[in-house]
Amino acid sequence: MDKCTCTTHKGFDELGAFVDSLPNKKGELITVLHKAQSIFGYLPKEVQEFVADRLDLPLAKVYGVVKFYSFFSMTPKGRYPISVCMGTACYVRGAEEVLTELTRQLGISVGGVSEDGKFSLDTLRCVGACGLAPVVIVGEKVYGRVEPGKIAGILAEYAE
DSSP, X not given: OOOOOSTTOTXXXXXXXXXXXXXXXTTOHHHHHHHHHHHHSSOOHHHHHHHHHHHTOOHHHHHHHHHHOTTOOSSOOOSEEEEEXXXXXXXXXXXXXXXXXXXXXXXXXXXXXXXXXXXXXXXXSOOSOGGGOSOEEETTEEEOSOOGGGHHHHHHTTOO
């Protein structure tokens, strides 16, 4: 996934074309932010400014939506973002130990990105898969009933 590095990034053309294709721009902020994050990988200030300008919205409104929804990120993520559910069921069934093992094996803390840019690590409140607790999500793939001993095998799936 491309990462935004400057305002001349080709993704701005793609995002602009997407916004222009919308039949009605009113009420489409979240849709446009999802598209922007899929293009850039995250939503830095220059992307938020672009969205605000194209939708004729105050930057503060765009920023407020980005901050409110945990799906949106203002910092770069790894190529394979990892999220550990820390909801009650996952926590009770060992999510903290799973998270500790991930930080040990990746050499990063929550909110960090591995040196090679391959992985980033975050936590979530609840993913709604309590029957599979504890749950780890890598990209869009969900792993259930994860134990610390399974972490190496999960990470190995993303070896190149």
